[in-house]
Amino acid sequence: MRFLSSFIILFWMTLCAKLFSIQVFQGKTYQKTLIAQSQRKEKIPAERGNIFDRNGNALTRNIAHYTISVNPQIISNKNALASFISNLTKKSKQFYLKKLNSNKKFEFLERNILLSQAQVELVHKFESLNIKKSYRRSYPHGPIVSQIIGYNDTDGRGISGLEKDYDTELLGRSGIAIKSKGWKGKFQSRSGLPFTAPIDGSDITLTIDIDYQSILQEELIKRKKETEAKSAMGIIMNPQSGEILAMSSVPSFDNNSFSQYPISQHHSKVLTDQFEPGSTFKIVAATASLAENKVTLEQEFSCENGKFDYFGSVIKDHDPYEQLTISQIIKHSSNIGIIKIAEKVGSSSIYKYAKLFGFGTPTNFDMAGETAGKIKPEKEWSRISIGQISMGHEVAVNTLQLAVAFSAIANNGFLIKPFIINKIYNRNENSEQKTLSSVKRQISSEDKIIKIKDMLRQVVLDGTGTEADIKGWEVAGKTGTAQKYIDGKYSNDHFISNFVGFFPASKPEILSVIVLDEPKSPLHWGGTGAAVAFNRVMKRIINMDDSISPPMKQGKENAGDLLTFSKKKKKLIDKQIPFALSTKNIQEQIKVPNVIGKSLKTAIRILSNAGLKVKVNGSGKVIDQFPKPGKSNNNSKLCILTLE
Numbered sequence: 001m002r003f004l005s006s007f008i009i010l011f012w013m014t015l016c017a018k019l020f021s022i023q024v025f026q027g028k029t030y031q032k033t034l035i036a037q038s039q040r041k042e043k044i045p046a047e048r049g050n051i052f053d054r055n056g057n058a059l060t061r062n063i064a065h066y067t068i069s070v071n072p073q074i075i076s077n078k079n080a081l082a083s084f085i086s087n088l089t090k091k092s093k094q095f096y097l098k099k100l101n102s103n104k105k106f107e108f109l110e111r112n113i114l115l116s117q118a119q120v121e122l123v124h125k126f127e128s129l130n131i132k133k134s135y136r137r138s139y140p141h142g143p144i145v146s147q148i149i150g151y152n153d154t155d156g157r158g159i160s161g162l163e164k165d166y167d168t169e170l171l172g173r174s175g176i177a178i179k180s181k182g183w184k185g186k187f188q189s190r191s192g193l194p195f196t197a198p199i200d201g202s203d204i205t206l207t208i209d210i211d212y213q214s215i216l217q218e219e220l221i222k223r224k225k226e227t228e229a230k231s232a233m234g235i236i237m238n239p240q241s242g243e244i245l246a247m248s249s250v251p252s253f254d255n256n257s258f259s260q261y262p263i264s265q266h267h268s269k270v271l272t273d274q275f276e277p278g279s280t281f282k283i284v285a286a287t288a289s290l291a292e293n294k295v296t297l298e299q300e301f302s303c304e305n306g307k308f309d310y311f312g313s314v315i316k317d318h319d320p321y322e323q324l325t326i327s328q329i330i331k332h333s334s335n336i337g338i339i340k341i342a343e344k345v346g347s348s349s350i351y352k353y354a355k356l357f358g359f360g361t362p363t364n365f366d367m368a369g370e371t372a373g374k375i376k377p378e379k380e381w382s383r384i385s386i387g388q389i390s391m392g393h394e395v396a397v398n399t400l401q402l403a404v405a406f407s408a409i410a411n412n413g414f415l416i417k418p419f420i421i422n423k424i425y426n427r428n429e430n431s432e433q434k435t436l437s438s439v440k441r442q443i444s445s446e447d448k449i450i451k452i453k454d455m456l457r458q459v460v461l462d463g464t465g466t467e468a469d470i471k472g473w474e475v476a477g478k479t480g481t482a483q484k485y486i487d488g489k490y491s492n493d494h495f496i497s498n499f500v501g502f503f504p505a506s507k508p509e510i511l512s513v514i515v516l517d518e519p520k521s522p523l524h525w526g527g528t529g530a531a532v533a534f535n536r537v538m539k540r541i542i543n544m545d546d547s548i549s550p551p552m553k554q555g556k557e558n559a560g561d562l563l564t565f566s567k568k569k570k571k572l573i574d575k576q577i578p579f580a581l582s583t584k585n586i587q588e589q590i591k592v593p594n595v596i597g598k599s600l601k602t603a604i605r606i607l608s609n610a611g612l613k614v615k616v617n618g619s620g621k622v623i624d625q626f627p628k629p630g631k632s633n634n635n636s637k638l639c640i641l642t643l644e
Contacts, residue, residue: 477501
């Protein structure tokens, strides 16, 4: 009996000690285990910031997707649940019954599907179902702006273009919610449990105008096909501010399905591809000669009747000339003439002004991937380098560098920093960071640069660039044709055709560079290949955008007042679908206004104010309309416009 009593006492003492140990020494461990079993930490996705063009048009969208999961072991009426999900997704009921009859404790019923808010609320009513929200990136303009925007990986991180370059700003920070296990094992949010709200990413507004971008892309595709070129590149910028208004290279790709396209089409060749520019580089020697007072406007140079032996190399001009002034040399793009000027100026000055124009150095653009270009240090030049470089050989540039260099001519002598990021808006802090125009340096005095600008105007008026001229708009520019350097020698049938132009010449607000890679003869010349695309792009922009005004007339030439870009938000127009532009009350009979000869935007505004719907065919200015002007329209209230 005594033994039994001792045993019982010892047992209870051991049990108490164990309970004491569990409660005091191991309590926290068991508590953590219990909490881990009854609570779960869930990530709340932040919405990635969106990217917009300069007028507020969305270039990216975040589409909410949902994942539905379940524990099949806790479902009592599997037949009813299968019917509900089947009605939701339109998949067969048997598809879901198979998942619900699984022996597993976890099954995905659907992953990353699109649901309306009403459908989401219905799913929430089934307490046995778990639903998780995530965002997927969509690109409404696809190939038009894909090389600029780039794309994300499956985790929503940027891996190309601006999506990658500004991933930190766009990404945001996920929130955290602690959920506790409730009825049927479903984890639910409850008051009192820790919760951290997500912080959405910042929105980015670009300097890009999607209308300009669309026009540029379309015309590059068209000209590439016409000339049978390997590729085509183009850029449009404001030479006064440095804002990039459009930037494209073709072939391009669709960033909604980027894996279906070769990686070579994913990047912007405007930034990455460098080439010998040919005669567009002649502005360096021309500017150096005037800035250093080595050449006068009246001075003539012998152009050797179109053929010149230059230290054993035969230099030819497209047409034979005898005596030409510097202005005539630029106008006719004489290789012999520019070599004579460069020799007079000297290698040190040629190298100096090439660097002043920004060649051989990155522009510090706010997108990654820009090449530096190439110009050899002066000490590495051969005896003929000064002549070759003055013609645009033995150097390499990218399209952006060429645009920036000519901008210094257009704005009377200032090298500016180009930029594509207009502003970054932090939604959470309600703060905005805006990019300001930045001048790097002055190339030369204004009076000297204006003389170069006048020469470029003559190029377009009656020189090599006449195909770029637009009557009444004072276009200035320069053609460039360069033989490609292949297998250690300059090719006779592989060329780079390029043209740089701006308008109005007196004080431009639009500058564009067009580059064609290996167009077929006879369209390989800068004046017959690239200049044509420039002309088409600019005409379409002029006809489309009423905010651009032609220069004021002054005698035979135009004095040229400033182009002004409208700050009003523009809307893209679906030209295939009639759309209402006014919701105001309309009387029974509407007199149709006359919009023939008007630009598209003006016509839409006039007809909208009259309470009419619009359907558009073509592009450019209005050449016809139905109903005719002055007619009553009391039925469909639809006006059909025919454009050029």
